[in-house]
Amino acid sequence: MTAKEYRLLRAVMTTAVDDDKMLSRNPYRVRGADNEHTPERPVLTVAQVFQLAELLGRRPVGNVRKLGSGGFRLRYREADGEMCVCPVIYPTRAAAGEALWHLATEDQVHIEHDRRFRALVLLATFASLRWGEAIVLRRSDIGLKARTVRVREQLVELDGGQMVLGPPKSRAGKRVVSVPAVIMPALRAHLDAFVEDRPDAVVFLGAGGGFLRASNFRREANWD
Template identity: 35%
Template sequence: MSDELIRRNPCQVKGAGSVHTPERPTVTVKEVYALAETVQPRYRALVLMAGFLGLRWGELIGLHRRDVDLEHRTVRVRRAVAALSNGQREIKAPKSAAGKRTVSIPGVILPDLQEHLKRFVEAGAMGVSSSGPRGRPRAATPSTCSGTRRAVRPGSRGCTFMTFGTRGTRSPRQQVPAQGS
């Protein structure tokens, strides 16, 4: 057709050019806080930043102390950590050029971030903001459990959120009872 050898394309499939993706469910503020209450205190800030700032796992574990500016209430996303097939971690730029960005911190989570920086982040500008319980860097991929989603959406199956576990260590999996139980 583009070479003008035929008048119309005989290979037309009805509806083939359109993709219908269902709307992805999002969590409510109440559900983000419910999840933040179920994880160990050192991971609370990660849950809140994922929920309120929309940061991906790799971006969260790629943050350093210098990326979090509490005075101006911003987080600069400049790198992400990815898991390679050989089990190694790769520190790289975010997925797209738009991934390098500055995100505003809502005032409601500012006290949680202040506490997190004080208690759990290594000293100095390069301090990793998401080290594990033993001071090791966070795993490049999140651990999952079936109990976490039920903590957010009682009665549901599977897992939407991660428990932020570290490879080689076991973290307690906490569940909150379903509402009304």
């Protein structure tokens, strides 16, 4: 942002010097001030991608209640199925939520696991699919024997919430992509468990059976 502002002000001053003759020289002459230094986005390792795919959809069973006297109390289901009230009173709801997750990592809380998103993460990552391409794939687009995925449509969510189905933006967007053998077991398991046995069945659906919206995905997958 600073570099962009510097370039704009230098251009204004250049006009004042060269065109309007209002100044004798341009005061904006700091060497390198117009250069932008954007850090590269971090890239997950293969192991981290599989770990992320496995964690998505995991949710500890519990709730946080605000006390009339102040503070928040945590109630959760233990790993053996019994409900338990934590004796600690937490100052904020966020602190109680963090405590719930901490107990879950120590296997003290029962975990519900929605596994609908594991194959989505793996396929989108290793087949380099955009969100709008992945969520509209049909069963017939998945080649289990050939280990391929065919991209021929995309779904765009407009600002008003309307979902528009159409072809990819360019001809190059329509393509057949090879799928690594390492994710094929997860993809087969997903098709068997969550996808209807008909060619036009959508592979990745929301909980209500409709197209998967990004906001619904973040909520249902417990993306945080």
